Amino acid sequence: MRTPHLVRPIDLKSQNPLLFCRGEEEDGGRIGEVDHLAGERAAAQFDVDRMKVAWAGSRHAVDVADRMARLASDPVFRKDNRTMLPRTELFKDTLKKAAHAWKRIVELRLTEEEANLLRLYVDQPGYVDLHWGMFVPAIKGQGTEEQQKKWLPLAYKFQIIGCYAQTELGHGSNVQGLETTATFDPKTDEFVIHSPTLTSSKWWPGGLGRLPLTVVYARLITEGKDYGIHGFIVQLRSLEDHNPLPGVTLGDIGGKFGSGAYNSMDNGVLRFDHVRIPRDQMLMRLSQVQRYSKAVWISSWWHLRLRCSITRLSKADYFLCWLQLMRLDFSTLQEAHACTAGLKAVTTSVTSDAIEECRKLCGGHGYLNSSGLPELFAVYVPACTYDRRQCRIAFAGCEVSNERPSPSWLLENSLLVPQLTMGNIQYLMQCTCGVTTEVDVEMSVVLICLSMICPTAEDWLNPAASKEVFNELSPDLLEVAAAHIQMIIVTKFIEKLEQDIPGEGVKAQLRNLCNVYALHLLHKHLGDFLATGCITAKQGALANQQLGMLYALVRPNAVALVDAFNYTDHYLGSVLGRYDGDVYPALYEEAWKDPLNRTVVPDGYHDYLRPLLKQQLNLSSRL
Amino acid sequence: MRTPHLVRPIDLKSQNPLLFCRGEEEDGGRIGEVDHLAGERAAAQFDVDRMKVAWAGSRHAVDVADRMARLASDPVFRKDNRTMLPRTELFKDTLKKAAHAWKRIVELRLTEEEANLLRLYVDQPGYVDLHWGMFVPAIKGQGTEEQQKKWLPLAYKFQIIGCYAQTELGHGSNVQGLETTATFDPKTDEFVIHSPTLTSSKWWPGGLGRLPLTVVYARLITEGKDYGIHGFIVQLRSLEDHNPLPGVTLGDIGGKFGSGAYNSMDNGVLRFDHVRIPRDQMLMRLSQVQRYSKAVWISSWWHLRLRCSITRLSKADYFLCWLQLMRLDFSTLQEAHACTAGLKAVTTSVTSDAIEECRKLCGGHGYLNSSGLPELFAVYVPACTYDRRQCRIAFAGCEVSNERPSPSWLLENSLLVPQLTMGNIQYLMQCTCGVTTEVDVEMSVVLICLSMICPTAEDWLNPAASKEVFNELSPDLLEVAAAHIQMIIVTKFIEKLEQDIPGEGVKAQLRNLCNVYALHLLHKHLGDFLATGCITAKQGALANQQLGMLYALVRPNAVALVDAFNYTDHYLGSVLGRYDGDVYPALYEEAWKDPLNRTVVPDGYHDYLRPLLKQQLNLSSRL
The missing domain is CATH 1.20.140.10 (Butyryl-CoA Dehydrogenase, subunit A, domain 3)
Structure with a gap:
C-alpha cells in the first residue's frame, strides 16, 4: 500500500468521495479520517506489495525508496507552497533544500544510491542535478587520470560546484554549430575563452546563473586551425565572495513555463571576454594539446553524445540497463545512440500527453495548482522539446555529421x-x-x-x-x-x-x-x-473489442496498481491524488493558503476599485 | 502589414536572423534596426491589406481593431512583466488596468463594439470579463423588464460590479447537481440563500473572490418542494468598505496553471450561511414566485444553456454569426446547442494543440516565458476542460436531463x-x-x-x-x-x-x-x-501527396498570412513572434529583466551556498 501522509482509521462505509461529501455537513469531512478508496483497494486482484517489487526491480530497491521517501518528507522539503513563491524566493528555497539534503547525506552517511534517490524524492530542479548529472560525469568521462585526481575529490565534497555549458543562444543541441572559441596561446601556455558574437552566448545551461565552475564546450583553435568542439573547465565566480570573475558576464535567462516547476533552476546566460585558463583545464582524455605542437588526436564525438543521451534518459531506467549492455559492443554505438534518442523521444512524449490527459480528465480542478498537475506538466514538457531534435539527429542523421544511417x-x-x-x-x-x-x-x-x-x-x-x-x-x-x-x-x-x-x-x-x-x-x-x-479492417475491429475487454479487466485494479508505484502523498504533491481520495475538503483547505487570501479587502481596492464604483475616476479632457 | 512595435528602417540584405547574427559583432544586432522577414514579405503572392479585411469581415472592423490595438499599446497595459509578478501584485495590476481601460472608454466615449475590442487587446483576464460577459447578459436574459430597469443602468455605469456564481466544489458544469438552496420565506417575502454542505460551496466563478454582487444559481424551494435551479441577485460585499456581508464567506481558490495567464483572475469560493435577500432579487423573466402562491412556470433550461454556450464561444466569431441565425428557428434549439458545444470542443482543442505544437517547434526558447507561448497555452487550455464536458453533454445527453438526442x-x-x-x-x-x-x-x-x-x-x-x-x-x-x-x-x-x-x-x-x-x-x-x-489506401496516399504540394504553396505566403491577422507586437507579447524576426537580441535583452538578475550574488548565497562550499554546514549528531 502507498504510504499515507498521516495515519488514518479507515472508514469502510464511505467508498465514494462524491456520495460521502454530498448531503453531509462539513464536520463529516474532516481531513485524515477517511479512506474513500478502501473499497477499491479491497477489490484488487493481486499482491500490491509484490507488485511494488516488480516495478522497482527488487525488494532492496523498494526498501531504499521507502527510507528515502520518508527522509524527503521532512518539512524543510515541503512542496505545497512552491507555486506561490516569487522567483527569488523559490530560488532561495532551492538553495536551502540542496544544503539541507547534503547535510542529511553527510550526517547519515548515505550511499550514492541512497543520495540519488533522496534527490529524486526532494524533487526540485536545481544546481545539484547538473553538478552530479553533468559536471562530474564530464570530468570522469573526458578528463585524464591526473585531471580526475585533481577535480573529482573537490566535486565529491562540494568544495567546488560545477555545471555544463554547452548550448548557445543561437545553437541548441546542434553542437557542431557552437561559436564560443578556446584559442591556445603557446606563449603563456593558456587557452583564451571568448564569445565572438551575441548568438555565441552560452544560453540555457542549468545552474549556470549562480555557480562558481563549469565545463564549457568551445571550438579549440591553435595556430589558426579549428579542431572542433572540446570541453574546458572554467571558473566563473570568485570562491570567496561569489562575484563573477573579470571578463565573465553571467545572468539568469528568465522565467519559464509554469509556476514552480523549472523556475527553481537558474538556467543561465554566460559571455566570455577573452578569459584565460591554464592549458591543463582542457579535458584531455580524448584529445590533447601540447605546448609546442598541435592537437594529437580528436575525440570520438559519438562516444560523448552517447553519454549525454544516456544521462538525459535517466527516467527510463529499465531500458537503460539494456542499453548499458549494448554499449559494451562498440560496433553498435551509432545504433545505440539512435535507439537511446528515439526511446527518449517516444517515452517523454507519451508521458507528457498522459499528464495533460489526466489534467483534462480532472475537469476544472486539474487546472488548479493544488492538483499538482500544472506543475507536473510544466516541469515535464521540456523533455519533449529536447527529443524532437534528438529524434531528428538519430534518424535524419544530417545534423551531427551530414552522414546518414546505413540503408540497412x-x-x-x-x-x-x-x-x-x-x-x-x-x-x-x-x-x-x-x-x-x-x-x-x-x-x-x-x-x-x-x-x-x-x-x-x-x-x-x-x-x-x-x-x-x-x-x-x-x-x-x-x-x-x-x-x-x-x-x-x-x-x-x-x-x-x-x-x-x-x-x-x-x-x-x-x-x-x-x-x-x-x-x-x-x-x-x-x-x-x-x-x-x-x-484487415475486421481484425482492427476485433483488436478494438479486445481493448475494451482489457480496460474492463484493468479497471478494478487501477487504484491498487497506482498504489504499487509507491509514491507518498508528499512526493505526489496533489490534493486530487491523495492516498485517501478525500479530495474536496483538501481542495477547500488548500485554497485559503493563497497569498490573495491574506487580506479580506484586496490590495488595490482603494486605488482602483473604489474610485470606479464611486464614479470618482479622475477623467482627463477628451482626446 | 502588421503594425511594427517601433518604426524601423528595413535592412533588405539580412533576411535570415540566423545568418545575420552568426559571425557578426553584437553591435550589428541592435533591436529595431532590421526587418529579417522583409524578404518573406516581398515574396507573398497576395494583397495583405485585403486579406486583413477578409479575416476581420469588413474594412470597418479592421479600422476599429487598429485604433483599439493602438489604444491598448498604452504603457499602463504592458504585458511583458506579468509572468514575473507575485500573485497579489498581478491581481492589483489587473484592477489598475481595468480602471484605466474604463477611464479611456468614458473619456473617448467609445462605442460598445470599441470597448469590447479594447478589452480584447488589453488581454488580461479579470472581473470585467464576467461583469460584461455573464452578469449583464444574465440580467438581460432572465430578468423581468422591471428588474432590468433597476439593475442594468447601475451595471452599465459600473456603480455595481457583478459576476456569475454557478459551479460548486462538487459540481462543475453539471447544473442539475447544484446543492445551494434558495428557500422562500413567505413571512418576510424573502429568499434564504444557504450552502448546506462543503461540496455546495460555490467554486471557480471568475471575479467572485473580490466583487460586491453576483447572480447566484441555487435550488428554488418553496413549501418544501424543490423547483430546480434559478438565478438570484445577491450582494456579497459592503458597497462602503468592501468587506463581506454577514453570513458570506468569500475567498480566492488559489493559483492556477502557468505564471501570469489566468492567475490575474480571482476565481472564487463562496459559502452562504442563511443569507436573506428580497423576493424581487430572484430573476423572474422565466419563472416567478408570488408571495402567497407557488412558482408559476419553470424556465426553458435549454434556452439558458444555449446562452451560456454561446457566450463562452466568443472566440469563434465566424461560427457564431451562423449560430445566431440558427437561434431564430426555435425548433433547432437542441441541435444548435449540440453544435455550439461541439464547435467549441473541436475548435478549442485544435487551437490548444496548435499552441503546444508551436511551442515545441520553437525548441527550448519556446519554453521561456519571454516567448509568450507558455502563458498563451496556460490561459487557453481551460477552454478544453470545459468542452470535454460540453461535448459529453451534447452527445451523451445523459448529464443534463437523462434524455438522449433522437436516434435520427x-x-x-x-x-x-x-x-x-x-x-x-x-x-x-x-x-x-x-x-x-x-x-x-x-x-x-x-x-x-x-x-x-x-x-x-x-x-x-x-x-x-x-x-x-x-x-x-x-x-x-x-x-x-x-x-x-x-x-x-x-x-x-x-x-x-x-x-x-x-x-x-x-x-x-x-x-x-x-x-x-x-x-x-x-x-x-x-x-x-x-x-x-x-x-482506398491509394487514394489516401494521393491525398497525402496533394497535402505535401499544398504545404509548398502555402509556405512562401506564411509570414504575410500571419501579418494579415493584424496583431501588434504589444498584443502578441512574444520575443519570438516579433514583427521584424530579430529574435536573438530580444531574447538576450529580455533575460536581464528577471527578478533573479537584480543582484549579482543571489539571495541565499550566504545562508545556504557558502557554508556548503566552505564545508561549514552545521552537522547534527548522526542518527
Missing part, C-alpha cells in the same frame, strides 16, 4: 528482436480474420511494428537514393523511427513477462497492461496498418 | 449541408483510384465526414437500442460528434469561398488553407476512412 540500418535492428524471423513474418502476414474472439498480443505487436516499418524500408534499401530523397522522406522516417521504438518497448515488455515474476496475480496484471499498451498502439495507428494491408 | 439526430443534421444529398454520396463512394494527380477537396471533405459518421450511425438508427448500448458506444459517439463538427467547419469554409472575396490572390490563398485543413483531417483520421472502405 532498420532491418539490421530488427534482428535485435529474436522473435522477428522471416518465417514468423510470413506466418503473421498470412493471418486472416479467422481470429474471432481475441487478438494474440504478440502477434499484434509484430504486426504493428512490421506494418509501420515496411512502407518506407523499401526506399531506404535503395542504395542509389540521394540525400534529397532522404530529406523528402523525413516526416515519414520520423514515423518509422517512432514505430521502431514502440516495437522495442513492447518487445522488451514481453521479454520481461517471460521471466519469473513472483506474487499472486502480479504477472497477470502486467500482462493485461502490456496487452493494453500494444493494442492501444494498434488502435492509434490503425490507418498505417490498414494502408499497408498488414491487417 | 445525426442524419437530420447532415441535411443542414446542402451538398450532402444521397446522389452525391452514391457518386462519391463510387470514386476509385482513377484520380491520379490531385484530390478534389470538396470530395475529400464529404468523404471525411461520411466515413466518420457512417460506422456508428447504423447503431443510432436502431430504435430498439437501449440506454446501455448508447452508453457503451459513448467513446465512438464522441468521435462521430467530432467528425460531424469538422464537417460543419469545412463546409462553412467552402461556402465562404463561394462568395466574392476581393483582393489579388486573397481567395486563392484561402482556398489553399481550406484544402490543407480538409486534407490534414483526412491524413489524421486515415484509419477511420480506410476501415469503413470509403476511400
